Amino acid sequence: MRDNAARAMWERYEPVHQLVYFAPEVREAMDGLGMRGYWMGYFALRAAPLGPVPAPVVTSCFYVFHPDRAASALPEAWSLAGPQQVIEARERAVDAAMTSLYGPDVIGSAELAEAADLAWEAAGAADTAGRVLGAANQTLPRPDQPHVRLWQAATTLREHRGDGHVAVLVGRGLGPVEALVLKSATGETDAEFQQRIRQWDTEAWQAAQDALRGRGWIDEEERLTTAGAAAHAQMEADTDAAAAAPWHALGAEATARLAHLLEPLARRVLDSGLVPPANPVGLTDGTWRAAG
Structure with a gap:
């Protein structure tokens, strides 16, 4: 059975986190550090909490990229700006992006400060054994500005969840390309888009399709079979269960309160058009799930 709180909270904090990939203020900040192009900025931004690690380590952690x-x-990227410089730049950029999107009244509100503190408490309770990206973000200092603190907490929580999801995929013997093909088969995201941005060639993509057909998980039209749908649902349930610890620690009442506080913030991101409909994580503007 799925942990409804874990799934519901992901739907609320993920849009806030996603600002770092799509807000123009972030791209400007990375350009200012000398990063060449979107992808250099992306990898530097997301990997910076790990320190100046080489590409194979990042490929392992991020899982689905060629x-x-x-x-x-x-x-x-590390020759242009060290990880600490990138972390400081992303905090400044997130400050600017959130202030522009939400406005000074929301940024300075008691409700946002409350959300930031609740999210920080939940992120601090995340169990990070075996979860490298979650642990790296959890060790970062507590930002003074509430909205930046909220963003960092959301980032820790989503990387903690992502680490758990990778563990689920590995446990089911589902490789990076197979994971992308399966996700595309659910209709949550576009196959061509996923293949292109993750930089997998046609041969690798077709091999993954063949592997999933061999399992009986997709049909000849790359649609989920009954068995594939069941396998996908179980992996999502396992991911939710692996992401439950922060919400159990926070408690049902505080979790429900944080969900309520995050809803308008997440909705504003989704309504802004900053996050494209065909985004890699399959984030939609669908109906919220109950958080308790």
């Missing part, structure tokens, strides 16, 4: 995608950005 090794060449990370290698085109790292370690060159």
Whole structure:
């Protein structure tokens, strides 16, 4: 059975986190550090809490990218700006992006400060054994500005969840390309888009399709079979269960309160058009699930 709180909270904090990939203020900040192109900035921004690690380590953690995608950005990015510089730049950029999107009244509100503190408490309770990206983000200092603190907490929580999801995929013997093909088969995201941005060639994509057909999980039209739908649902349930610890620690009442506080913030991101409909994580503007 799915942990409804874990799923519901992901739907609320993920849009806030996603600002770092799509807000123009972030791209400007990365350009200002000398990063060349979107992908160099992306890999530097997301990998910075790990320190100046090489491309193979990042490929392993991020899981679904072709090794060449990370290698085109790292370690060159670290010669342009060290990880600490990138972390400081992303905090400044997130400050600017959130202030622009939400406005000073929301940014300075008691409700946002409350949300930031609740999210920070939940993120601090995340169990990070075996979860490298979650642990790296959890060790970062507590930002003074509530909205930046909220963003960092959301980032820790989503990387903690992502680490758990990768563990689920590995446990089911589902490789990076197979995971993308399966996700595309659910209709949550576009196959061509996923293949292109993750930089997998047609041969690798077709091999993954063949592997999933061999399992009986997709049909000849790359649609989920009954068995595939069941397998996907179980992996999502396992991911939710692996992401439950922060919400159990926070408690049902505080979790429900944080969900309520996050809803208008997440809705504003989704309504802004900053996050494209065909985004990699399959984030939609669908109906919220109950958080308790």
